[in-house]
Amino acid sequence: MAQKIPATVITGFLGAGKTSLIRHMVENANGKKLAFLINEFGDLGIDKEMLVGCGIEGCTDEDVIELANGCICCTVADDFLPSMEALLDRDDKPDHILIETSGLALPKPLVKAFNWPEIRAQVTVDGVITVVDSKAVKEGRFADDEDAVQKMREADENLDHDNPLEEVFEDQLLCADMVVLNKADLLDNDEMSTIETELKKTLRDGVRFVHSSSEKKVDPTVLLGMNAAAEDDLDARHSHHDHDHDDDDHDHDHHHDHNHDEFESFTVQLGDVDDADAFQAKIIDIVKEHDVLRVKGFIHRPGVERREVIQGVGPRFNRYFDRAWNDGETRQTQLVVIGQHGLDQAAIEAALKA
Known part of the structure; x- marks a missing residue:
């Protein structure tokens, strides 16, 4: 019984900052x-040093590029299913899959596509992350360049053109499990709170909201949960509190660490769980x-x-048996809880123990 691969869907308008978020990951x-x-x-603008050609037979570099750090990028030109199947057929399966929706597509049909049997057996939807351009929203727009977004919509015959931008924006928020408010450095705290209050209605x-800007990127652990519950060394993982004083030896190769300090995590050990559905419902209430x-x-x-x-x-x-x-x-x-x-x-x- 293989470990399922978590997949995160990233949605948001053109110019919201999805690409720089992906590059950061x-x-x-x-x-x-x-x-x-x-x-x-x-759009990714990844440094040439990171690129190595594609090693998949019958696959052109236009479709897949492999990066020196082991990551793989595929373009999803026409259809999601073949791209997913190609990824899942690889010997070296990815640890996590990220799917960027085109700036206009609604995330819901994509999330439904994960129910296809051949994908469902191997992949689990980790979450939908919606990236929002805070500055545009503050100015009463949804995207930095709404005209460009609208032109893109009209050019794509797969899109439903009756859908005004506002509805698409609303759909992106309705589907979200986490919202990244990008360009947060361009607004003050009051303006950010106003936006949060406004968006929360949808x-x-x-x-939850997490803030991001060119100066302060979001910690990938928060976005992807990677390294959060690293397989079998949960006991060896301490919460961030333990690292407040010995930051030098903590992940010293990770020079962005000081920007990520607004999140913390801790591990909770619990007894047996007889009713997993009830347990899950309890966790959702706590969230x-x-x-x-x-x-x-x-x-x-x-x-x-x-x-x-x-x-x-x-x-x-979501839950599944892995091994x-x-x-x-x-x-x-055992649970790892990550939060603000x-x-x-x-x-x-x-x-949790109640």
Whole structure:
């Protein structure tokens, strides 16, 4: 029973900053193999040093490029399914797949496409991240250049042209599990709060905002949950509190660390879980109640020989069995909780154990 590959859908208008977000993830993959399904390579502007040609037979460099750090980029020209299947057929499967929707496509049909049996068996939707241009929204627009967005819409015959931009924007928010407010450095705190209050009216309960700008990028752990519950070394992972004083030896090759300090995480060990559905519902309530961005971990169900993975972004959660518990492995439920700085750890733990 293979580990399913988490897939994150990134949506948002042209110019919202999806591309720079993806580039940031490519550059901070930290040894993880990421696969990116994107519309256009040209936009990524990845340094030539990072590019190595494609090693897949019958595949042209126009369709797939492999990067020196192990990441793969594929363009999704016409159809999502063949691109996904090509990725899943590889021997070296990616650790995480990121799919950028074209600036106008609605994310919902894409999320539905994950239900195809051949994809569903191997991939799980980690979450939908919607990137918003805060400055444009503050000025009462949805995108930096609405005319360009509209022209792009009209040029693409696959799109539903009755849909005014406002509705597309609303759909992107309705589908979101997390919203990245980009260009946050161009607004002050009051302006950001106003935007959050306004957008919140459209969002589902429990969806959180994270701020991003050219100066302050979002921590990939928050966006992808990668490294959050690294397979089998949960016990060895300390929360960020442990690193406040010894930052020098903590991830010292990661020079962006000081920009990521608005997030924190902690691990909770719990007993057996008899009713996983009820357990999941309880976690979702906690997410809505506290500033939790994502939860990731394993569930031990008495009498079940396999370990169950649970992961969630905002209010979207999924679970699946990934492998048998190993001999000598402590069979227990463990969760890593990641959220905005200042999480009420005691309250969250108490609620989980209640």
